[in-house]
Amino acid sequence: MTATATPPTPTTTTTLEALRPSRARILLFLRDYAVLILLGALVVMLAIASPSFFTFGNIVNIANQNAGLAIIAVSVTFVIISGSFDLSTAAIYAVGSVSAAWIAMQTGNVSLALAAPPLIGLVLGLFNGFAVTLLRVHSFLATLASSLIFKAIAVLVTGGALITVTTEGFEQLGRGRAGGVFYSVYFLIAFVAVMWFVLNGTVFGRHVFAVGGNPNAAQLSGINVDRIKVTVFALSGLASGIAAAIGVSRIASGQPQAGAGLELDAIAAVILGGTSINGGAGAVWRSVAGVFLLALIRNGFDILGLNPQLKDLVTGCIILAAVALAAIGTKRR
Numbered sequence: 384m385t386a387t388a389t390p391p392t393p394t395t396t397t398t399l400e401a402l403r404p405s406r407a408r409i410l411l412f413l414r415d416y417a418v419l420i421l422l423g424a425l426v427v428m429l430a431i432a433s434p435s436f437f438t439f440g441n442i443v444n445i446a447n448q449n450a451g452l453a454i455i456a457v458s459v460t461f462v463i464i465s466g467s468f469d470l471s472t473a474a475i476y477a478v479g480s481v482s483a484a485w486i487a488m489q490t491g492n493v494s495l496a497l498a499a500p501p502l503i504g505l506v507l508g509l510f511n512g513f514a515v516t517l518l519r520v521h522s523f524l525a526t527l528a529s530s531l532i533f534k535a536i537a538v539l540v541t542g543g544a545l546i547t548v549t550t551e552g553f554e555q556l557g558r559g560r561a562g563g564v565f566y567s568v569y570f571l572i573a574f575v576a577v578m579w580f581v582l583n584g585t586v587f588g589r590h591v592f593a594v595g596g597n598p599n600a601a602q603l604s605g606i607n608v609d610r611i612k613v614t615v616f617a618l619s620g621l622a623s624g625i626a627a628a629i630g631v632s633r634i635a636s637g638q639p640q641a642g643a644g645l646e647l648d649a650i651a652a653v654i655l656g657g658t659s660i661n662g663g664a665g666a667v668w669r670s671v672a673g674v675f676l677l678a679l680i681r682n683g684f685d686i687l688g689l690n691p692q693l694k695d696l697v698t699g700c701i702i703l704a705a706v707a708l709a710a711i712g713t714k715r716r
Contacts, residue, residue: 481637
């Protein structure tokens with residue numbers, strides 16, 4: 384009769400090591416969920432500091448004011464995950480805004496005017512994509528150059544002047560409500576839901592991650608890398624146009640300086656959400672959380688009456704910490 388060998392009993396040290404989470408796991412957890420933790424802490428702090436903060440009206444207003452930026456940030460998430468950058472989103476927003484205002488005043492057709500920015504954004508996004516893939520120009524430089532071109536187009540459309548829209552019904556998209564909630568918030572929710580599904584539940588989404596993680600390996604596995612890059616830039620342009628339609632409708636005027644700084648705010652929100660600047664990692668919901676974290680930081684400074692000069696300092700430090708976490712997480716992997 385053969386004796387059965389009894390496995391050795393693990394020592395106390397081994398058991399503790401197995402139970403203790405590794406440093407890399409903690410860093411990855413912070414990279415993925417720090418934005419949510421900070422957002423929750425900020426909401427609690429502001430709710431305590433000001434009874435009027437955590438009210439339905441204030442929350443809806445914050446969501447409405449940041450809906451356009453959140454839509455752009457979601458699309459920029461795709462671009463950065465694919466290993467690229469898009470610095471032209473604000474310029475596309477400006478072109479879409481002035482085009483919508485000009486069409487509304489020239490034709491009086493509100494539907495045509497508000498449909499124009501997304502279509503124009505799509506075309507300009509395709510321009511960016513082809514500039515990156517066909518000319519083999521780095522996306523940072525390509526979209527920096529295209530942003531200058533697009534801003535010049537916005538100035539040419541308006542002659543550098545403000546176009547005030549008086550066409551009836553033009554402001555309905557940006558100011559209208561249903562059930563007390565702005566239409567723009569419904570657009571944001573729908574856009575986030577669709578983009579979340581596209582990124583996480585489709586072959587295209589998996590290809591975006593693959594291209595950002597290792598474009599050479601993706602190419603060898605049969606993925607058309609150039610097509611993926613053109614598509615994500617087209618999506619970014621489309622989203623900028625949708626945001627422009629909402630924004631110009633809200634203020635009922637188009638100006639070539641519209642959306643100034645949106646491109647940097649969108650990238651900051653995406654990085655705050657833990658998306659790796661090296662590509663290959665990121666999430667739509669975290670980018671949206673990043674947008675509202677930035678919004679609440681600004682709102683908090685106003686509510687608490689703090690020195691507004693420190694607002695950018697605090698925001699910059701948080702973004703730097705997020706980039707550092709992402710970089711450390713990449714090295715650990």
